[in-house]
Every structure is written in structure tokens, then in C-alpha cells.
Amino acid sequence: MHEQTDVVIIGAGIAGLITARELNRTGLRTVVLEARDRIGGRTWTAHRLGRDVEMGGTWVHWVQPHVWAEITRYGLAVTRGPRAEETYWLAGDDVRRGTAEDFMRMIDPGMTRLLEDTMKWIPRPDAPLTVPRLAEVDQFNLQEMLDELDLPVGEKNANEAAWVGHFNAPLHLCAYTSALRWTAATAGSWHLMHQASAIFRLTGGTRALAEAIAADAHADVRLSSPVRSLTHTPHGAEITYADGQTLSARRVVITVPQNILHQLDITPALPEGKLRPSREKTASRGVKAWIRVRGPVKPFFAYSSQHHPLSVVRTEYAGEHDAVLVAFGADATRIDVTDPHAIEAALKVWRADLEVLEADGHDWMTDPYAQQTWLIQQPRQLTRYHRAQQENTGVLHFASSDHANLWAGFIDGAVESGTRTARQIHTGWDQQPATG
Numbered sequence: 001m002h003e004q005t006d007v008v009i010i011g012a013g014i015a016g017l018i019t020a021r022e023l024n025r026t027g028l029r030t031v032v033l034e035a036r037d038r039i040g041g042r043t044w045t046a047h048r049l050g051r052d053v054e055m056g057g058t059w060v061h062w063v064q065p066h067v068w069a070e071i072t073r074y075g076l077a078v079t080r081g082p083r084a085e086e087t088y089w090l091a092g093d094d095v096r097r098g099t100a101e102d103f104m105r106m107i108d109p110g111m112t113r114l115l116e117d118t119m120k121w122i123p124r125p126d127a128p129l130t131v132p133r134l135a136e137v138d139q140f141n142l143q144e145m146l147d148e149l150d151l152p153v154g155e156k157n158a159n160e161a162a163w164v165g166h167f168n169a170p171l172h173l174c175a176y177t178s179a180l181r182w183t184a185a186t187a188g189s190w191h192l193m194h195q196a197s198a199i200f201r202l203t204g205g206t207r208a209l210a211e212a213i214a215a216d217a218h219a220d221v222r223l224s225s226p227v228r229s230l231t232h233t234p235h236g237a238e239i240t241y242a243d244g245q246t247l248s249a250r251r252v253v254i255t256v257p258q259n260i261l262h263q264l265d266i267t268p269a270l271p272e273g274k275l276r277p278s279r280e281k282t283a284s285r286g287v288k289a290w291i292r293v294r295g296p297v298k299p300f301f302a303y304s305s306q307h308h309p310l311s312v313v314r315t316e317y318a319g320e321h322d323a324v325l326v327a328f329g330a331d332a333t334r335i336d337v338t339d340p341h342a343i344e345a346a347l348k349v350w351r352a353d354l355e356v357l358e359a360d361g362h363d364w365m366t367d368p369y370a371q372q373t374w375l376i377q378q379p380r381q382l383t384r385y386h387r388a389q390q391e392n393t394g395v396l397h398f399a400s401s402d403h404a405n406l407w408a409g410f411i412d413g414a415v416e417s418g419t420r421t422a423r424q425i426h427t428g429w430d431q432q433p434a435t436g
């Protein structure tokens with residue numbers, strides 16, 4: 001007999017799992033179809049370099065209300081890496097060394113000037129389109145805004161490298177409004193934004209979070225079940241997945257990342273307000289690397305520039321005989337993060353004394369079920385597409401961190417988006433779904 005359910009959720013990342021949990025609580029029957037052989041999506045705790053490390057999303061913070069509520073709900077704990085005892089940066093070709101505070105003091109004038117109008121443009125980060133004239137600044141990219149500050153070369157490099165750490169992309173591709181949104185989420189404080197996005201990780205890994213939500217959801221999660229095609233009418237949808245199995249549902253929630261949405265075979269086609277940002281793609285195209293070096297090594301932080309293969313490196317685990325570093329670069333095509341020789345060469349920009357024992361990472365840009373890292377928008381994407389990306393199309397609904405309001409691009413945004421979408425479906429369950 002042809003299988004039927006109330007709601008099919010495409011994707012078992014955090015947004016999909018939250019949607020399933022919230023809908024199952026209301027008594028609706030859900031099936032989650034996940035292309036990968038694991039849950040978690042762009043969060044992925046994997047055993048590499050002798051320990052459990054995060055290949056994707058990692059850091060969380062108590063100023064991120066949605067994910068923090070989940071941490072409290074499941075009794076999860078957070079921890080931090082070792083505090084940096086020294087910091088390296090470049091002034092032209094010269095390597096400078098100081099404390100983390102020295103570095104923060106150096107980037108402070110640039111950060112402060114770049115972000116001084118944050119709350120004017122994004123007074124309500126939970127409703128990012130509140131200011132009607134936002135399009136006036138949404139046309140700018142982060143690079144041109146940094147260039148306008150006319151900073152001395154050392155400060156400029158350092159500010160750029162810090163932003164690559166945040167944005168994981170060449171800065172000329174990144175919307176200035178993305179920097180404003182991140183900073184608005186911490187009420188205009190760039191120091192707190194910096195801390196919120198890169199210090200505290202889950203002790204049991206993001207795997208603990210995904211598994212807790214999945215267990216609580218009692219969801220029917222079908223792994224290795226990529227959705228192949230979907231047809232929809234005002235009354236329901238038929239989904240074909242895996243090797244041609246079919247399933248019909250009254251509603252569907254699509255949680256795939258922005259960059260691959262346009263590749264889904266959907267009839268009738270999605271509106272252009274959803275397809276265009278997907279074809280244009282997000283700005284993010286960077287890389288995250290895990291590196292094991294011979295130890296002991298004093299915990300350190302290092303920033304180069306956005307033009308180096310690795311822009312930011314820091315110690316995440318310090319042992320007696322080795323240390324594990326985490327690093328980010330703006331462009332995944334510039335370095336093979338699994339090649340220890342390439343990594344050692346990249347580290348030589350600051351330090352010739354480090355011996356790389358192993359290196360690893362995941363190429364999210366070529367991963368068929370992501371094709372991006374975390375969301376950073378291109379100029380104009382926020383004001384042109386944000387609303388359209390959130391809207392439902394008849395019986396099709398959308399949940400993704402990529403179009404969350406508050407911490408879009410973060411784990412928090414995935415929780416926010418899944419929660420909102422589940423509520424919309426539940427409250428409108430008995431009504432005929434409206435398009436748009």
C-alpha cells in the first residue's frame with residue numbers, strides 16, 4: 001500500500017530534528033528523510049586525530065537563546081579550549097607576537113568604526129528587516145567598508161583575518177549587513193560577538209545535542225534516504241526518495257542548505273524568491289582544518305591575512321606530547337586540509353617550529369548535501385530574499401539556519417527556524433495552506 005504520513009521533513013540537521021520534535025509533540029505523524037548515513041547535517045562530531053572533533057558547527061553561547069534553551073533542556077555542558085598564552089599576527093611580512101589582549105586592542109579601532117552604526121541599521125536583530133532603508137547599506141560588501149577605514153597595513157591585515165575567522169569567505173563577497181547582524185545580536189558589542197561565535201563548545205560534542213533532540217522527537221528518521229523529487233498540490237505532496245520509494249504527506253518541510261535548494265526536483269517549481277538566492281549562492285566558501293602538531297606547545301592564537309591559505313589558527317586541545325589546532329581559511333580551493341605538508345607550509349607564515357603530525361577536515365564546499373559552510377550572505381541577499389526564503393509555498397514549508405532571523409548561520413538559527421516552522425504548521429493544520 002502507498003505510504004502516507006502527516007508531515008515529511010527533508011533533512012535531519014538541527015532544523016529538521018527540531019521541527020520533527022515539535023510536530024510529534026502535537027500528535028502529528030512525521031517522517032524525516034535524510035540523505036546522509038548520520039543525523040546532524042552541518043554539525044558533525046567525528047573521531048579524528050585521536051579525539052572527537054567538530055568537522056562543522058562547534059561554538060555556542062548563552063547569548064544564543066534558542067540553542068541555550070536546548071542545552072538547558074537536555075542538561076548538556078559547555079567547555080572551552082585552553083586560553084591563548086601568546087598571539088601572532090603579521091604587519092606586512094613581519095611576524096609580530098604579543099598577548100591576546102594586545103591583538104584585541106590593535107583591532108579595536110577598526111572594529112569599533114566598522115560597526116558603530118550597528119544598532120541604527122539592525123535595531124531588532126530578531127527582526128532584521130525592521131529599518132525600511134536597510135537596502136542602502138545592504139549593497140555594500142565587507143571589504144569595501146574595511147577599505148574605507150584606511151587602516152595602517154598591520155591593523156588592516158589583522159582586522160581582515162579576524163573577519164575571515166568569522167565569515168569563512170573572501171571579504172569582497174560578504175555582505176556588510178552580515179557583520180551588522182552578528183554584532184546586533186550581541187547588542188552592538190563586537191567583543192561579545194567575538195566570544196559568542198568562537199569560544200564555548202559542547203562537552204559531549206554537537207553529536208550529544210543532535211542525539212538528544214532525535215531521541216526526544218521519537219521521530220521516524222530514515223538515513224541514506226536522499227529525496228530525488230517532489231510534486232505538490234494544494235492538498236498534499238508526493239515525495240520520491242532513495243531508490244524510488246514514494247511517500248505522500250499533507251505537508252513537507254524542506255531544510256536543505258540554501259546553496260542546494262535549487263537542485264531539488266520540485267513540481268510545480270519553487271518561486272524565484274527562493275530559487276534565485278540558491279543559484280546565486282551564499283558568500284561562504286571557506287575551509288576548517290584540524291591539525292595535530294608535536295608538543296608540548298604553548299596555547300596560541302595566530303592571524304595572517306585573508307590572502308593566506310589559513311587566516312586564523314588556534315590551539316583547541318593542549319597535551320603533553322601533542323596539541324590539536326583548529327584553523328580557518330577563506331577559500332577551500334587554496335588548500336587541501338588533509339595534506340600535512342600543505343598545512344605545515346601554511347603554518348610557516350607564523351611559525352617554522354611546528355611539526356605537523358596529522359591534519360584533517362571536511363570539504364563542505366564539494367559535499368553534495370551542503371555545498372557551503374555556514375551562511376554568510378552576499379550583498380543584497382538579505383533585503384531581497386530573506387522574507388521569500390521563509391515563506392511557505394502551498395503545502396511546502398521551509399526551515400533552515402540559513403534564513404533564521406537572529407543568529408542566522410548558527411546552530412541557534414537552526415533551532416529558531418525549526419521551532420517557528422513547526423508552530424506555523426501546527427497552528428494552521430486544519431486550514432487550507434495559502435501560497436506565500
Ligand SMILES: Cc1cc2nc3c(=O)[nH]c(=O)nc-3n(C[C@H](O)[C@H](O)[C@H](O)COP(=O)(O)OP(=O)(O)OC[C@H]3O[C@@H](n4cnc5c(N)ncnc54)[C@H](O)[C@@H]3O)c2cc1C
Pocket residue numbers: 010011012013014015016033034035036039040041042043055056057058059060197198225226227228255256257260288364369370372373374375399400401402409410411412413414
Ligand atoms: C565548518 C563549519 C563550522 C561551523 N561553525 C559553527 C559554530 O561554531 N557555531 C554555530 O553555531 N554554527 C556553526 N556552523 C553552522 C551550523 O553548523 C549550521 O548553521 C547549522 O548546523 C545548520 O543546520 P540546518 O539544520 O539548518 O542545516 P543542515 O545541518 O545543513 O541540515 C540539512 C540536512 O539536509 C540534508 N539533505 C540535503 N539534501 C538532501 C536531500 N536531497 N534529501 C534528504 N536530505 C538532504 C543534509 O544532509 C542535512 O543533514 C558551522 C558550519 C560549518 C560547516
